[in-house]
Amino acid sequence: MIPDLRVRLGEWELDNPVMTAAGCAGSGRELARFFDISRIGAVVTKSVTVEPRAGMPAPRIAETPSGVLSAVGLQGPGIDVFLQRDLPWLLSRGARAVVSVAGSSVDEYVLLARRLSEAPGVTMIEVNLSSPDLARGGRHFAEDTAAAARVVAAVRETARADIPVFAKLPPDVADLVELAGECVAAGADGLAMINTVRGMAIDVDTRRPAVAGGMGGLSGPAIRPIAVACVYRVHAAFPEVPLIGMGGVRTGADAMEFLMAGASAVAVGSALFHDPSACLRVLRELEQELLDRGVERVDSLIGAAHRTAGAPGTAVG
Amino acid sequence: MIPDLRVRLGEWELDNPVMTAAGCAGSGRELARFFDISRIGAVVTKSVTVEPRAGMPAPRIAETPSGVLSAVGLQGPGIDVFLQRDLPWLLSRGARAVVSVAGSSVDEYVLLARRLSEAPGVTMIEVNLSSPDLARGGRHFAEDTAAAARVVAAVRETARADIPVFAKLPPDVADLVELAGECVAAGADGLAMINTVRGMAIDVDTRRPAVAGGMGGLSGPAIRPIAVACVYRVHAAFPEVPLIGMGGVRTGADAMEFLMAGASAVAVGSALFHDPSACLRVLRELEQELLDRGVERVDSLIGAAHRTAGAPGTAVG
Amino acid sequence: MRPVQMSSPVLTVRQVDAYHAITVVAPGIAERFRSGQFIAVAVGGEHSSMLTRRMFAIHEVKPDYGGTVEFLFTVRGRGTAWLAERRSRDLLDVIGPLGRPFPLPRDPVNCVLVGGGSGSAPLFPLAHALRRRGCRVDFVLGGATASRVFSAITARRIAETATVTTDDGSLGTKGRVTDVLPRVIDEACSDVVYACGPMPMLREATAVAMRYGIPIQVSVEETMACGTGICMSCVIPVVGEDGITRMARACVDGPVFRGERVRYDDVGTVPFDALGAPGWKARGGGEDRTREAG
Amino acid sequence: MRPVQMSSPVLTVRQVDAYHAITVVAPGIAERFRSGQFIAVAVGGEHSSMLTRRMFAIHEVKPDYGGTVEFLFTVRGRGTAWLAERRSRDLLDVIGPLGRPFPLPRDPVNCVLVGGGSGSAPLFPLAHALRRRGCRVDFVLGGATASRVFSAITARRIAETATVTTDDGSLGTKGRVTDVLPRVIDEACSDVVYACGPMPMLREATAVAMRYGIPIQVSVEETMACGTGICMSCVIPVVGEDGITRMARACVDGPVFRGERVRYDDVGTVPFDALGAPGWKARGGGEDRTREAG
Numbered sequence A, B: 001m002i003p004d005l006r007v008r009l010g011e012w013e014l015d016n017p018v019m020t021a022a023g024c025a026g027s028g029r030e031l032a033r034f035f036d037i038s039r040i041g042a043v044v045t046k047s048v049t050v051e052p053r054a055g056m057p058a059p060r061i062a063e064t065p066s067g068v069l070s071a072v073g074l075q076g077p078g079i080d081v082f083l084q085r086d087l088p089w090l091l092s093r094g095a096r097a098v099v100s101v102a103g104s105s106v107d108e109y110v111l112l113a114r115r116l117s118e119a120p121g122v123t124m125i126e127v128n129l130s131s132p133d134l135a136r137g138g139r140h141f142a143e144d145t146a147a148a149a150r151v152v153a154a155v156r157e158t159a160r161a162d163i164p165v166f167a168k169l170p171p172d173v174a175d176l177v178e179l180a181g182e183c184v185a186a187g188a189d190g191l192a193m194i195n196t197v198r199g200m201a202i203d204v205d206t207r208r209p210a211v212a213g214g215m216g217g218l219s220g221p222a223i224r225p226i227a228v229a230c231v232y233r234v235h236a237a238f239p240e241v242p243l244i245g246m247g248g249v250r251t252g253a254d255a256m257e258f259l260m261a262g263a264s265a266v267a268v269g270s271a272l273f274h275d276p277s278a279c280l281r282v283l284r285e286l287e288q289e290l291l292d293r294g295v296e297r298v299d300s301l302i303g304a305a306h307r308t309a310g311a312p313g314t315a316v317g
Numbered sequence C, D: 001m002r003p004v005q006m007s008s009p010v011l012t013v014r015q016v017d018a019y020h021a022i023t024v025v026a027p028g029i030a031e032r033f034r035s036g037q038f039i040a041v042a043v044g045g046e047h048s049s050m051l052t053r054r055m056f057a058i059h060e061v062k063p064d065y066g067g068t069v070e071f072l073f074t075v076r077g078r079g080t081a082w083l084a085e086r087r088s089r090d091l092l093d094v095i096g097p098l099g100r101p102f103p104l105p106r107d108p109v110n111c112v113l114v115g116g117g118s119g120s121a122p123l124f125p126l127a128h129a130l131r132r133r134g135c136r137v138d139f140v141l142g143g144a145t146a147s148r149v150f151s152a153i154t155a156r157r158i159a160e161t162a163t164v165t166t167d168d169g170s171l172g173t174k175g176r177v178t179d180v181l182p183r184v185i186d187e188a189c190s191d192v193v194y195a196c197g198p199m200p201m202l203r204e205a206t207a208v209a210m211r212y213g214i215p216i217q218v219s220v221e222e223t224m225a226c227g228t229g230i231c232m233s234c235v236i237p238v239v240g241e242d243g244i245t246r247m248a249r250a251c252v253d254g255p256v257f258r259g260e261r262v263r264y265d266d267v268g269t270v271p272f273d274a275l276g277a278p279g280w281k282a283r284g285g286g287e288d289r290t291r292e293a294g
């Protein structure tokens, strides 16, 4: 028996539930040197912006225990070059392209959604809400539920109806479940979570923050329990909303954890820095885990931990 | 030259800046088998409650990458036994005793503060605000800034004037800097941070949450960047407020990171599970780091990263 | 005696059936050891992502090189997989001896030692200690299959009798250790039972001992993270001498408990009548609370 | 050619002065290798808490065992400390060959190879490649002190001349490599400079080459995390052929760049006129944006 790996994200079906995480897979070309990118569920692009962006100065990354702290600052070529060069290349390789978008204003998100809707082959739009809102002094959209909802509503209205729009959420917001609910109410077809966790490391030799931006985003296995908790809580609150889970996925068993918490698909991010073929390996390991356990359909695992558990409490310490 | 390790926390001086973290050092006796507990800055007790508590059912702990996920549920003997048995023992060993308190109502915190003020030898009260508030359906006090401030104000009013009162804050609140500010406004003499980060792990064999409580608290080196960021942000906002930094301290260099971020002392928590003499080792390593760098006074490092850095941005990803 | 923490060189690594055996040079631990105690081993090396220690019963101590300690284990997860790759001369970070040892009878009585799977390990030094006191020792060892039964040959050598059971009948009697225990007690006129293994086996062994009205000491294998009593993860409900149930830490209050004091059916819960359980105050507020665990 | 990822057995481990040399069996990497390329090594074992890879220039490839790769390193932090403890037969997870190799001249010209510290490593296979094309090779090698100068003897063997400098004068000329570079260029009538080492050295070497009006290829050692081009951590400002500065990734767009294209003084910043820098649009909005990095 070969396990059935297909999953549904709302009305949209994926061959298998493993994707790349935004900003961790380059333009796709870099990873294609290591595995066939058409084999995984989807390739998520780094967040595309309207204009080219040079990003943050170096150092941009510091290693932390089982984690990576980064402040890249959305370096990228801008939507024009993306549509001319990167998207056609991904499609030519047979990859499903989920395009992550980031803007500094609602208008920029709208412009991006329009351009992507005009282009053929966009499988999904992922709205990165961890982008500074220029109108509000650079606070991230996600930090203000109303602002986040406005972005999602505007993108959903603008984007072609057959392109699902997912909102990507960071964990460190005032009330994640509320934010998730508002994004869904604003029209999001699903949610992707989690973006990196705010963190900082200090170089004790220079006495300076280890990444030039001062604050950075923490990712990698270190944050997996935080990510699993977010997915679990949001799935508990909105069991009908398809979720893409991510944060520290490194193995097939990690992927299962997210599925059981309620994600319908999982994305692999910083693990790719360690192992550029991590996506395909995770997929194979997941398949093997299913075989070992006699699980016939991967989608039978989605939310499984909610069905076995009593309602979990919140006791800490 | 022997570096001067003394630090001040407000009006209170410590021989050195290394302490245990609440709930990670047993009653003190367990650790005293491995090192002389009078040698470290202070021993912080597990959070003492009014009544004895049996805590959560097992499994209470799961190992995660570079971290520990726990839901112990404040198991302890209650204030009577603590005052009869544990506190006198700590004092008999020459330890400075910082007593952490947790209540399910403002009244319970007040009762604890009064009892501790009547007892001789309490060096400091640390108010654990990550405790469920029964009046508000079990949400933690820290999740509601006003409730947290009420607790702090009540403890400060009740406690003997010469006992400093520190508020212990978790990282995952709506607005940490605001919470910190309100606690200080309510009379906190300083702040301890961070408590564990909400997380979850799922046992993929049983399909159940790996700790019986469902949600647990994540601690250990995995969360260090999150903790350093919290200390940095709060120190930037309130440079005069003494901070005790914790979250993943395992080495002397880690301790320096917290000092440079703005903490005046550091606490060692789950690293003690791995190495029961971690506190003393961290202290020795810290001393060696100072020697190697020709730093004469440890307190010259406090907040050093704020003096070298430009104002750090918030760019993520 | 206080446990010690040391960086111990691996002396030998052996594989015996489905088990691995590692001997480390650890004089401080060897000299303090009493049977029933265990060690807590750090796994994964200096930059390990695994923070909690792994616990192993001490299987043997020898005076060589100032004192060596042997432990036996099966590969279950990440940590034991890493341990299985250790080679001689590697260093292991070890803490021990930890935990409450088996209490030894003052008189030369007849003792039956019941072990399931890796739970047999601590019974071997116990057997030697009992023999030195002139006790008669009988072994009952069980496992899922022949390769999982621990040192049956050694058991035959040191004990009066050694009865083996396997779930699949591949060695000895087909069945469980507790199936044959009554017969052994009868034949050996046992005065005391010592048992170590999984919780259901300990429950059954306790039931058998109580039927015979003889005391039983059990050593529990509860999930542990620190082994030193500070993380509060290894709790099981245990009835104290005062009749009050407390959440006792298996690592410092145990791992050895009097069999009838362990509330086997309530392991993994906090019984409603345990000291400090929700609502406990109403029922037990007046009682003595100065002792924490039995 | 595509890089490969493999689990490579360690063949030999040597310590040379302050350096460690590890040779791994890695046929796929050896056969694809061109000088100037590097490998990315995972550190800390399977349960490592260290997620980013460590980069090392390939110092030598040999045909033995299907193809071996040697790299040299000094212990700087956690990862290199772990590597220094590897023994023969251990497995290393290695990706390579990575990065843009040194371009080789078509004609048999005179080449001077300038290396500082561990930056000398990639110059040795380059020297061999140049010699095979009939080029004259002269070495200038520097280091803080004698033990930090890399393979000066090997350099003497393969090159026409090998000039050594040390900061403390403990070997060769006291001073920096760029102090002696002009003399070497004069004497050897050098047509091309190849340099690898710290950024200030590369800046000086570039200045010297430009004074002589000869081309220079530099290999930068920028902090890297993935080595494969996906993490965007290793950027430096580099001027493209179109005159536009872009934040180029040292791992895939480099590590070898034309010396005069690297904006040394702006390394660690995003120059205001770089493509996509804040406010850039106003200035450069009309230009061609299809190429990302020079």
Ligand SMILES: Cc1cc2nc3c(=O)[nH]c(=O)nc-3n(C[C@H](O)[C@H](O)[C@H](O)COP(=O)(O)OP(=O)(O)OC[C@H]3O[C@@H](n4cnc5c(N)ncnc54)[C@H](O)[C@@H]3O)c2cc1C
Pocket: B063, C038, C052, C053, C054, C055, C056, C057, C058, C071, C072, C073, C074, C075, C076, C077, C078, C079, C080, C081, C118, C119, C121, C122, C220, C221, C222, C223, C224, C225, C255
């Ligand atoms: C007092 C005591 C003595 C023991 N003696 C032996 C022995 O002699 N031989 C032997 O093979 N095994 C023994 N065990 C069990 C042994 O500790 C576990 O098999 C081992 O910890 C599993 O580690 P892992 O990394 O392979 O598994 P993982 O599942 O990766 O371990 C994760 C965490 O859970 C804990 N854990 C997992 N399973 C167990 C378990 N069964 N018991 C306790 N903690 C667990 C680990 O300590 C670790 O903290 C003993 C356990 C205890 C408590």
Ligand SMILES: Cc1cc2nc3c(=O)[nH]c(=O)nc-3n(C[C@H](O)[C@H](O)[C@H](O)COP(=O)(O)OP(=O)(O)OC[C@H]3O[C@@H](n4cnc5c(N)ncnc54)[C@H](O)[C@@H]3O)c2cc1C
Pocket: A063, D038, D052, D053, D054, D055, D056, D057, D058, D071, D072, D073, D074, D075, D076, D077, D078, D079, D080, D081, D118, D119, D121, D122, D220, D221, D222, D223, D224, D225, D255
């Ligand atoms: C293309 C290239 C080739 C190199 N070749 C060699 C060589 O042949 N011999 C040699 O000794 N060293 C070489 N280095 C430097 C070597 O990569 C670092 O010394 C090493 O990564 C330090 O790792 P660590 O774990 O000891 O230090 P840590 O400080 O613990 O490393 C933490 C992180 O920072 C990165 N990092 C730290 N220092 C450097 C650095 N100088 N350059 C790049 N990344 C760094 C590491 O890769 C890691 O991700 C090269 C670097 C690059 C980029």
Ligand SMILES: Cc1cc2nc3c(=O)[nH]c(=O)nc-3n(C[C@H](O)[C@H](O)[C@H](O)COP(=O)(O)O)c2cc1C
Pocket: A021, A022, A023, A024, A045, A046, A047, A068, A070, A072, A074, A100, A128, A168, A194, A195, A196, A218, A219, A220, A221, A223, A246, A247, A248, A249, A267, A268, A269, A270, A271, B317, D231, D232
């Ligand atoms: C270097 C880096 C760059 C990232 N860039 C983006 C991005 O452009 N857009 C986005 O939505 N998330 C971005 N992320 C976040 C990841 O997509 C992912 O949410 C996060 O890293 C957690 O997953 P991981 O632990 O598997 O890396 C980035 C993360 C890293 C480490």
Ligand SMILES: Cc1cc2nc3c(=O)[nH]c(=O)nc-3n(C[C@H](O)[C@H](O)[C@H](O)COP(=O)(O)O)c2cc1C
Pocket: A317, B021, B022, B023, B024, B045, B046, B047, B068, B070, B072, B074, B100, B128, B168, B194, B195, B196, B218, B219, B220, B221, B223, B246, B247, B248, B249, B267, B268, B269, B270, B271, C231, C232
């Ligand atoms: C098992 C465990 C029990 C804890 N108990 C308490 C407690 O009783 N009171 C409290 O304020 N914090 C408690 N904490 C939180 C720690 O004091 C500390 O804030 C946190 O673990 C982060 O530090 P660390 O990473 O060094 O462990 C506990 C943490 C753990 C892991």
Ligand code: FES
Pocket: C223, C224, C225, C226, C227, C228, C229, C230, C231, C232, C233, C234, C249, C250, C251, C252
């Ligand atoms: S294992 Fe930590 S208290 Fe028992």
Ligand code: FES
Pocket: D223, D224, D225, D226, D227, D228, D229, D230, D231, D232, D233, D234, D249, D250, D251, D252
């Ligand atoms: S090191 Fe990751 S992009 Fe260059």
